[in-house]
Amino acid sequence: MVSAGPGSGxxxxxxxxxxxxxxxxxxxxxxxxxxxVRAVAGVAVAFLLAAALAGGLRRAGVAVPxxxxxxxxxxxxIGGFFATLIGIERAVxxxxxxxxxxxxxxxxxxxALAWGAWTVGxxxxxAGAALFVAASVExxxxxxxxHTLTLLLGAxxxxxxxxxxxxxxxxxxxxxxxxxxxVLTIAAERLEMxxxxxxxxxxxxxFAAVVTxxxxxxxxxxxxxxxxxxxxxxxxxxxxxxxxxxxxxxxTIGTHGLSRYMAVALLAGYGWLGVAGLAWIALAAGLPARxxxxxxxxxxxxxxxxxxxxxxxxxxxxxxxxxxxxxxxVPLALLHGSVxxxxxxxxxxxxxxxxxxxxxxxxxxxxxxxxxxxxRRWRRHHNRQRMTS
Numbered sequence: 237m238v239s240a241g242p243g244s245g246x247x248x249x250x251x252x253x254x255x256x257x258x259x260x261x262x263x264x265x266x267x268x269x270x271x272x273v274r275a276v277a278g279v280a281v282a283f284l285l286a287a288a289l290a291g292g293l294r295r296a297g298v299a300v301p302x303x304x305x306x307x308x309x310x311x312x313x314i315g316g317f318f319a320t321l322i323g324i325e326r327a328v329x330x331x332x333x334x335x336x337x338x339x340x341x342x343x344x345x346x347x348a349l350a351w352g353a354w355t356v357g358x359x360x361x362x363a364g365a366a367l368f369v370a371a372s373v374e375x376x377x378x379x380x381x382x383h384t385l386t387l388l389l390g391a392x393x394x395x396x397x398x399x400x401x402x403x404x405x406x407x408x409x410x411x412x413x414x415x416x417x418x419v420l421t422i423a424a425e426r427l428e429m430x431x432x433x434x435x436x437x438x439x440x441x442x443f444a445a446v447v448t449x450x451x452x453x454x455x456x457x458x459x460x461x462x463x464x465x466x467x468x469x470x471x472x473x474x475x476x477x478x479x480x481x482x483x484x485x486x487x488t489i490g491t492h493g494l495s496r497y498m499a500v501a502l503l504a505g506y507g508w509l510g511v512a513g514l515a516w517i518a519l520a521a522g523l524p525a526r527x528x529x530x531x532x533x534x535x536x537x538x539x540x541x542x543x544x545x546x547x548x549x550x551x552x553x554x555x556x557x558x559x560x561x562x563x564x565x566v567p568l569a570l571l572h573g574s575v576x577x578x579x580x581x582x583x584x585x586x587x588x589x590x591x592x593x594x595x596x597x598x599x600x601x602x603x604x605x606x607x608x609x610x611x612r613r614w615r616r617h618h619n620r621q622r623m624t625s
Contacts, residue, residue, distance in 0.1 A: 316346025409457030469516025508536025
């Protein structure tokens with residue numbers, strides 16, 4: 237994470253007026269080139285998310301005009317949007333210029349893909365994933381720990397998924413590798429947080445065994461797709477149970493305010509990770525569970541994590557602070573309700589999938605609007621404090 241440094245924030249009222257106008261409090265102490273890269277990356281990220289969501293709607297049967305084939309939905313969402321977003325977070329944490337090349341390549345690849353340059357876009361994503369692996373190696377070098385090693389394994393899964401997709405492999409194994417990139421990245425961050433609470437001696441060993449099983453499942457796809465799906469699904473289910481048992485959210489769910497909101501979002505997401513595990517197992521058994529296997533992770537789990545961490549991550553990587561209130565629960569409830577509806581619709585009435593997909597996107601749009609309003613309210617409150625101090 238990036239610290240704004242001493243002299244920044246609401247207490248920095250003795251700085252010259254000109255300096256305050258040129259360099260906002262949240263960005264004080266950060267080099268200008270970082271500010272420029274963040275601004276460009278912000279536009280790129282917003283475009284990539286919109287394009288990925290449009291592709292998802294089109295795949296679900298909604299008549300959405302997009303300039304690329306809907307088959308690029310997963311690549312844009314994971315290799316483009318999330319790779320850029322996570323790459324920015326990693327570059328900020330490292331305080332190293334070259335680390336910014338990873339999100340830049342991922343974003344450029346996503347943009348190229350969205351405008352029809354499939355080959356260029358795919359290999360730019362591979363380059364971004366390789367640079368992201370290098371950044372993750374640097375983090376391990378600086379701090380060798382269980383969570384940093386898990387981050388590295390997640391980065392390697394992202395590279396494997398990007399490479400397979402660029403090489404023309406659109407099978408379940410390639411998609412699973414990309415999903416493992418997101419799952420392991422999130423699991424690593426939650427593993428780090430478990431250090432704040434008392435943990436059973438066997439918990440760390442169980443976590444390592446689950447991660448090993450997940451990786452074994454990815455390799456098994458190359459031998460037998462059903463075996464790979466079964467192992468992958470079982471490891472996802474086991475990881476969901478581990479997180480539900482050992483994550484600090486079990487403690488903070490009993491608190492109030494932002495901590496409770498984050499705990500609710502985290503625990504609900506772990507529930508969807510478990511559902512995804514069961515769906516992958518069902519897929520291995522030959523049942524029509526692919527949509528649930530993919531979107532219980534991509535929507536129910538990953539975006540619940542995004543909503544949970546946004547009030548903490550946005551200030552660190554973008555200098556945007558959110559004023560918490562209970563309105564944040566509205567998009568969270570819409571997200572989980574729409575995912576539950578999608579799972580039910582796919583199982584009982586597939587013709588209702590387009591409407592369910594529209595509700596999925598609507599939940600994310602409501603969250604974006606709520607976050608913008610929360611940022612506006614924080615700035616207004618902050619300005620009032622400055623005027624009265």
